[in-house]
Amino acid sequence: MTRTPASSFLSSALTVAAAGALVAAMAGCVATAPEPASSSTAQGGIRPLGDGFLGSVTTPTPEATVNPEPGSWAGVVPPAGYRVALITAGADAATTTLATAVTTWAERESVALTVLTASTDDEVEQRIDEAVGMAPDLVVGAGSRIVDVFTLLTGQHLQQQFLIIGAELPEPTGNTTAVVWKGASFRGTGLSTADELDPDAVTPARARDAITAGVASVLHDLTGIVLRLPS
Structure with a gap:
């Protein structure tokens, strides 16, 4: 069965998602809260959060x-054998800075990292499928250009953990x-304002x-x- 490319239904799907959010809010839906962090919920041997x-x-x-x-997360590092797949889209300065931070972190922490690059929404969709097929501990999406497709597809892979930076x-x-942080909090096409997408806000330290x-x-x-990092 042939799946419709992501680019052909992004606009309509995002519209439906927005409408669904409005209905849920009007209905007063309340979701169950996740458990707080503790030594019992974290993976064995992981340092506690500050x-x-x-x-x-x-x-x-x-x-x-x-x-x-x-610094409240200082010293919390992955266990041995941790595997990550990084998905990026485009070669703009902000995306490159984010990708470099991930690769540097992976090298420092001895994390097995697979980098998957894309140029279009359809390619982002393909990279998500590839990443999920690898069954890594975490799939990381870097930057604003992966957001629209991640919005559509991450909910279809609930067994896989995703992190967007x-x-x-x-x-x-x-x-x-x-x-996110000020200037780096893009939420999707048609949903974000100009101040949520400032390439200069994406620094190596951030x-x-x-x-x-x-x-x-x-x-x-x-x-x-x-997580919203302080300004």
Whole structure:
């Protein structure tokens, strides 16, 4: 059976997603909150998060935005044998900076990293399929150009954990976590404002914090949320 390319239904699917969000809000739907991070929920041997990681939030609800204090994720590193697939789209400066941060982090932490590059939405769709087929511990999407397709497809692979850095999904499912900051919080075509997409905001230091904080959150089972790094 031939699947319709992502580019042919992005616009209509995003419109349906927005309408669904409005209906859910009017109905007063309340989702079940994930468990808070603790030594029992984190993977064995993972260093605890700092007290300021969740900010003022005790137990984040799905899709919640939390504001971790700088350095509250320090020292939280993946276990031996951790595998990551990185998906990028385009060769713009912001995407390149994010990808470099991920590859540098992977080398430093001895993470097995596979890099999958794309140029179009259809290629992003193909790279997601390839990444999920590898069954890595985590699939990382870097930058704004992967957002529209990730919005459509991450919810179809609930067994796979995804992390987006430098952008976010408008309605993430419980398996998709994002790390954003001022100027790097693109939410999708037709949904974002100009101040959410500032290439100059994506610096090497920000990108480094994004991958380390995001992975720390995933390792502690704090997923389906958005981490907003301090300005």
